Amino acid sequence: MRSSGRNSSRTTRGAGNSRDEKQQRAGRPRPEERGYGKTAGGKSGAGGKGGKGAPPARKKRASPARSREYEAQIEERNRERHDKPALRLPKTFGDQEGERLQKVLARAGLGSRRACEELIDQARVEVNGKIVTSQGRRVDPEKDEIKVDGLTVAAQSYLFFALNKPAGVVSSMEDPEGRQCLGDYVQNRETRLFHVGRLDTETEGLILLTNHGELAHRLTHPKYGVTKTYLAAIQGPVPRDLGKRLKEGVELEDGYARADHFRVVQNTGKNYLVEVSLHEGRKHIVRRLLAEAGFPVDKLVRVRFGPIALGDQKSGWLRRMTNTEVGQLMREVGL
CATH class of the missing domain: 3.30.2350.10 (Pseudouridine synthase)
Structure with a gap:
């Protein structure tokens, strides 16, 4: 009898416990509803535990407001840290500023480097108003003013012209014999221009003038095969x-x-x-x-x-080529 009573009490107590557990489960939020703030019922959902035993949430202390002077000091310090000038490291052997003068002249289309060295030896080249007499001079084409025979050598400002050369005109910018030459059509221009290729004295027609040395070199080089x-x-x-x-x-x-x-x-x-x-x-x-x-x-x-046509351009007329024509020439030789 005692055993049966003891078993019944256990059963009753287990049933009560199961009911209590179901009630507690009913009050808990589902996993997807749990959060770190308060739920709609006003109970805290931190850690998935709610109810009376949950510890109260700690309040964050408000940081003291910083004065404007202090904020300005911080801003000034940040600027000084990020706006420091670049360190000027000592130059190693061979790392010199600028380019050799004869290299700049050759790239501008004034001839080979050897020919440009002869121009320097003949005192025909000046940099920033002073005649250069030594071969080791180094220059910055973007900052220094370079002239040959008094004419500026343009390093970045390129000009492109098309001339319909008349018969009897010599295909050179200057002629020591005093004959009519290409330079007679462009003598009022401050920048040195040179012709692309040649035409016989008695041959008429299209001849290009520019100060872009690399383009002129490629247009006349057999490797590029310009027609x-x-x-x-x-x-x-x-x-x-x-x-x-x-x-x-x-x-x-x-x-x-x-x-x-x-x-x-x-x-x-x-x-x-x-x-x-x-x-x-x-x-x-x-x-x-x-x-x-x-x-x-x-x-x-x-x-x-190449892609540039003479068209109806009159004999002896000089015209500036359009940007489209210049682009076509550049594409023709891979520039």
């Missing part, structure tokens, strides 16, 4: 296979010469106007090529240099 197009007046009759012969190559005294393109533009009786395109730049190359094929040239005009 030049000419119109030539010859006497016929012209055989049909002339273009094929010119493209295959004609042997000249200084080697074979080949045309990239040939076509007859106009024919009036025995007078023929033909178009010849080639990328070589040897002296009198078009005249010699056609003469060796049996057709001496009466008149020769260059109508295109």
